[in-house]
Amino acid sequence: MKMNKILLYLLLLTTAACTQDNLEPAERPDERLAAALNDYQQKLAGAENGWYGYLFPTGGGGATFHFQFSANNRVISYADINSNTANNALESSYRLKATQLPSLYFDTYTYLHMLADPDPDVLGGTQGVGFASDFEFSILSASDDTIKLKGNLNNSNLILVRAKEANAGSHVARAYATNATLRRTAAFTYYYNVLTLGSKQYQIAINPEVQTISFYTNNNGFSRFSTPYAATSTGILLKEAFVDGDLRISEFHDLNVNTGQNRITLTAGNTPGSTANVATALAIDVGAPTRMTTSGNYFISDAGFTLAGVTNAHDLTSIPGFDGLIYYPQYSSGYDILYFPFDNNQAFLPAFTNQINTNGRITFRYRGDFNDTLPGEPHDTNIFNTITQFTNTGGYYVYQTGESSYDLVSATNGLNWIRFR
Amino acid sequence: MRLIPVSTYYLDLRMKKTFIKLTFYCFSFLFLAGCSEEEVLPDTPIVGLGGDTWAKGEIDNYIKTNFTDPYNIEVKYKWDPYEVQFNKNLTPVMENKVTPALDAVLKIWMTPYEKVIGKSFLRKFSPRQFVLVGSAEYNSDGTITLGQAEGGKKITLMVINDFDKKDVAEVKRMLHTIHHEFAHILHQNILYQREFKQLNPEWYTATWFNSSIADANAQGLVTDYAKASADEDFVETISYLLVEGQAAFDALVEANPGKSATILRQKEAMVVAYFQNTYQIDFRALQAETQKGLAEITQ
Numbered sequence: 197m198k199m200n201k202i203l204l205y206l207l208l209l210t211t212a213a214c215t216q217d218n219l220e221p222a223e224r225p226d227e228r229l230a231a232a233l234n235d236y237q238q239k240l241a242g243a244e245n246g247w248y249g250y251l252f253p254t255g256g257g258g259a260t261f262h263f264q265f266s267a268n269n270r271v272i273s274y275a276d277i278n279s280n281t282a283n284n285a286l287e288s289s290y291r292l293k294a295t296q297l298p299s300l301y302f303d304t305y306t307y308l309h310m311l312a313d314p315d316p317d318v319l320g321g322t323q324g325v326g327f328a329s330d331f332e333f334s335i336l337s338a339s340d341d342t343i344k345l346k347g348n349l350n351n352s353n354l355i356l357v358r359a360k361e362a363n364a365g366s367h368v369a370r371a372y373a374t375n376a377t378l379r380r381t382a383a384f385t386y387y388y389n390v391l392t393l394g395s396k397q398y399q400i401a402i403n404p405e406v407q408t409i410s411f412y413t414n415n416n417g418f419s420r421f422s423t424p425y426a427a428t429s430t431g432i433l434l435k436e437a438f439v440d441g442d443l444r445i446s447e448f449h450d451l452n453v454n455t456g457q458n459r460i461t462l463t464a465g466n467t468p469g470s471t472a473n474v475a476t477a478l479a480i481d482v483g484a485p486t487r488m489t490t491s492g493n494y495f496i497s498d499a500g501f502t503l504a505g506v507t508n509a510h511d512l513t514s515i516p517g518f519d520g521l522i523y524y525p526q527y528s529s530g531y532d533i534l535y536f537p538f539d540n541n542q543a544f545l546p547a548f549t550n551q552i553n554t555n556g557r558i559t560f561r562y563r564g565d566f567n568d569t570l571p572g573e574p575h576d577t578n579i580f581n582t583i584t585q586f587t588n589t590g591g592y593y594v595y596q597t598g599e600s601s602y603d604l605v606s607a608t609n610g611l612n613w614i615r616f617r
Numbered sequence: 618m619r620l621i622p623v624s625t626y627y628l629d630l631r632m633k634k635t636f637i638k639l640t641f642y643c644f645s646f647l648f649l650a651g652c653s654e655e656e657v658l659p660d661t662p663i664v665g666l667g668g669d670t671w672a673k674g675e676i677d678n679y680i681k682t683n684f685t686d687p688y689n690i691e692v693k694y695k696w697d698p699y700e701v702q703f704n705k706n707l708t709p710v711m712e713n714k715v716t717p718a719l720d721a722v723l724k725i726w727m728t729p730y731e732k733v734i735g736k737s738f739l740r741k742f743s744p745r746q747f748v749l750v751g752s753a754e755y756n757s758d759g760t761i762t763l764g765q766a767e768g769g770k771k772i773t774l775m776v777i778n779d780f781d782k783k784d785v786a787e788v789k790r791m792l793h794t795i796h797h798e799f800a801h802i803l804h805q806n807i808l809y810q811r812e813f814k815q816l817n818p819e820w821y822t823a824t825w826f827n828s829s830i831a832d833a834n835a836q837g838l839v840t841d842y843a844k845a846s847a848d849e850d851f852v853e854t855i856s857y858l859l860v861e862g863q864a865a866f867d868a869l870v871e872a873n874p875g876k877s878a879t880i881l882r883q884k885e886a887m888v889v890a891y892f893q894n895t896y897q898i899d900f901r902a903l904q905a906e907t908q909k910g911l912a913e914i915t916q
Contacts, residue, residue: 226659226661226662226663230661233664268671289712291669291671302696303696303697303709304695304696304709304712305709305778309751312706313708313751314707314708324705324706324756325706325755326706331709332698349698349703349706350706
């Protein structure tokens with residue numbers, strides 16, 4: 197009996213041992229890895245018209261590229277960063293590397309690296325960080341016409357879309373032109389633009405300085421959706437799709453700006469839409485003034501107030517050494533300041549108190565100066581005109597257009613507004 | 618088979634049965650091993666073994682001809698996150714800056730040594746690897762790192778994207794780093810004079826960065842970083858004499874008269890003697906060649 201049991205064990209165990217042969221994997225990991233890298237290489241270099249790249253750095257905004265990858269580790273780039281990068285090709289190198297996920301390295305400097313450059317003299321951004329962008333990317337997914345990647349250092353998103361048209365390099369030049377088109381919306385008479393798309397209406401704000409688009413609605417209470425965008429040849433691509441019920445918008449195409457009619461026309465998917473430029477708000481964000489003033493950040497406006505479609509209305513940019521008007525809430529002892537820089541590190545610092553009412557209005561009162569040196573006429577007049585507008589007793593509604601960017605719109609006059617980033 | 622001695626501790630009957638069972642287990646194990654005998658070692662190449670490869674270009678050929686073949690030095694100019702601080706925002710180099718920067722390294726560091734003492738000396742002592750980085754490394758205290766060296770094996774040169782051979786200060790800064798690190802290798806092989814450490818031990822401090830360069834000069838040290846330790850002091854003195862030149866050193870001595878002038882002169886003499894006695898290098902000739910190379914590059 198016992199011997200039988202033992203024999204059974206023996207039989208079982210020897211059988212089990214021999215079945216191991218059947219469990220051998222078909223392919224070794226190195227084979228599969230090499231095959232994956234080879235496949236990505238084929239996809240990248242195999243696109244005869246190259247790839248469009250839409251990069252959304254973690255630091256905000258979006259940028260558009262065209263990459264022509266070759267089989268010998270070279271890549272030719274265009275970027276919509278400035279007119280030089282949009283129109284002149286730059287060759288650099290790339291390689292695919294087997295890291296935790298197979299990765300695409302842009303391993304010598306090209307336009308893509310400008311966004312990641314820690315030196316703020318290159319493109320701006322934060323010293324030591326730039327725009328928190330990337331140039332080594334893990335490949336998350338790859339089909340024949342779309343490759344999705346994520347930055348290995350800063351988690352930026354890069355989407356590569358296979359170019360279908362020949363002469364695809366000019367795509368970036370057209371994207372650069374789209375950026376210029378969008379900047380023209382600042383010349384619209386009123387601040388408020390209401391987009392009608394099918395049966396739905398949204399107040400929208402396009403902020404070309406930080407490259408975001410925001411949707412505001414007042415259905416069942418105020419709601420806001422802001423997302424960075426990258427320019428395409430005919431419109432914009434949103435980093436995150438805007439979803440409202442069964443409406444889902446991930447891009448706008450056929451986008452046109454008509455400054456004569458103060459109108460943006462565009463198409464989302466197959467739905468055409470257009471905006472109306474109006475004097476009053478569709479939706480008011482009552483929480484925004486508090487968010488802005490308690491965030492601990494300060495905010496920069498490149499050119500001060502826009503009045504009735506006139507940007508830089510107080511001609512602040514003509515002040516020698518002016519590099520942006522700063523609004524710093526709760527700067528010191530309960531006072532907000534405006535900071536008017538001029539000449540060599542000099543600045544005029546008027547102080548304000550702010551008051552926020554329950555309707556979402558913020559008003560400012562001029563309380564004196566932390567530093568009263570002024571650049572001299574005619575600039576002093578311009579500065580005080582700005583202060584007069586800023587302290588308008590009607591106050592301002594506040595619209596958040598990005599992570600730390602806000603528009604202040606006169607609550608009594610939709611013609612007057614100022615954009616802070 | 619290891620199980621046998623265990624069972625000898627317990628010789629009662631039950632244990633003997635266990636022993637038999639265990640023996641069967643052992644048998645089956647042998648069967649198992651017997652079955653896998655047909656296995657062959659995989660011959661799949663391991664991805665990335667031996668480093669990354671890419672289609673070679675002009676820069677690769679330049680490096681091979683001027684650094685790798687003659688001196689066995691590797692120059693990494695393509696981005697490799699594992700060679701740098703992994704948590705810092707850096708950028709790779711611009712390709713058009715690589716050859717000019719390496720030319721400066723060649724003319725202002727390698728050629729002078731080669732002319733004065735010969736190629737075999739450089740082959741023996743030079744660092745094995747240069748890593749080039751496009752941007753500077755920004756530190757949390759507001760300072761930036763411009764170059765780094767690791768144990769005489771690797772030198773990381775940063776801010777290559779700002780390299781401009783017409784910018785004398787920039788060229789000097791970069792070459793100062795290389796001469797500095799190379800001098801470390803030299804004294805790590807044969808230590809400098811013991812007396813050097815006793816010249817101004819009172820100024821060596823871990824918080825050297827709290828002194829200005831002027832403070833350091835007034836205390837008899839060529840730079841603020843020389844205050845970090847006697848080793849740093851020694852190599853900074855060498856690097857200063859070579860890259861800034863004798864005239865600059867003389868001016869420094871003159872501007873800081875008294876005790877510090879005496880100390881600076883003593884250091885200078887020790888450096889000259891060290892090179893002569895330990896490596897049979899004519900330091901004055903090396904100095905002249907370095908200056909010649911610098912003039913040639915920045916002309």
